[in-house]
Amino acid sequence: MIVNERQTDEGLLVAVCDDGVLGETFEEGDISITVSEEFYGGDEVDEAAVVDSLARATVANIVGREAVELAVDEGFVDEANVLEVETTLHAQLLQMA
Numbered sequence: 570m571i572v573n574e575r576q577t578d579e580g581l582l583v584a585v586c587d588d589g590v591l592g593e594t595f596e597e598g599d600i601s602i603t604v605s606e607e608f609y610g611g612d613e614v615d616e617a618a619v620v621d622s623l624a625r626a627t628v629a630n631i632v633g634r635e636a637v638e639l640a641v642d643e644g645f646v647d648e649a650n651v652l653e654v655e656t657t658l659h660a661q662l663l664q665m666a
Contacts (some may be wrong), residue, residue, distance in 0.1 A: 570616070571587075571588060571613055572585050572616045572619055573610060577627075579628070581626050581652065582626070583622045583623060583625075583630075584609045585609075585622065585632070585636045586615070587636050590657055595656065595659075597653075600654050600655075604632050609630075619623070623643070626664060631659065631662065632657060632659045634658050636661045638658070640660055642665060
């Protein structure tokens with residue numbers, strides 16, 4: 570998986586995606602998700618590093634079956650809030666202080 574972390578005025582923004590979806594666009598109905606290198610590009614990491622990043626995130630955008638399923642399994646995202654867009658999954662995380 571690929572993780573990109575950015576510190577913002579609002580806190581830590583984390584973007585996570587599966588290796589195979591970087592650079593892809595997924596569309597279904599009115600929904601379109603582009604997994605751009607600019608936003609999602611970062612370091613290729615293992616599951617433990619993804620979990621660490623999500624645990625510290627204020628906001629996270631997650632794309633790809635592997636990444637989203639990990640976020641669900643680890644309790645960061647409720648499965649009911651996962652979007653299936655074409656052939657991939659997408660979820661967002663917002664930690665309230």
